[in-house]
Amino acid sequence: AIQMTQSPSSLSASVGDRVTITCRASQGIRNGLGWYRQKPGTAPKLLIYAASSLQSGVPSRFSGSGSGTDFTLTISSLQPEDFATYYCLQDYNYPRTFGQGTKVEIK
């Protein structure tokens, strides 16, 4: 199975900050990667698919980039609702695999 490694595992930031989270695949996955935001007690929400495509209804402050093994999620200006945990997921093959998560906390 493809292993997905996210970094950092947690970070502290302030409202308005630019935040970057990375995800590395153990083998090439082309652009088969998505990003999710999960708030406590709720289901995950899809932000980005195909590495860089913004899911419908998701604010433009979210962007994704990368291909092959290295991927990035960027939040250009952190908003209060963005303090949450973020996960990457590879859909290149089965079994699908998630990264371990990055918790974004208030500084």
Add this chain to the structure above:
Amino acid sequence: EVQLLESGGGLVQPGGSLRLSCAASGFTFTSYAMTWVRQAPGKGLEWVSGISGGGGSTYYAASVKGRFTISRDNSKNTLYLQMNSLRAEDTAVYYCAKDLREQQFDYWGQGTLVTVSS
């Protein structure tokens, strides 16, 4: 409006069985692959199983292969997860999710809690 409603969770003893259901509405169910994802208490997300729109192709995580069976009834717009030989480490909230063109998961249910304990 797309809606996914899981049911069937609860407390079960180790070695026991449980069947989860996910009732779907608001989209053409048979046209989309579906997925189960779980989250143990305080832990990250774990992909569990997926099934194609017609039901002919199924996929499993190594941790559940041979114990869990995914299926769907397209006449009832319902997804299932039959869980046998349950272990304490299967304790989690189980989410069903709709596939976005067999890529990521664009709609999720609210989750159902499965607790495996004696």
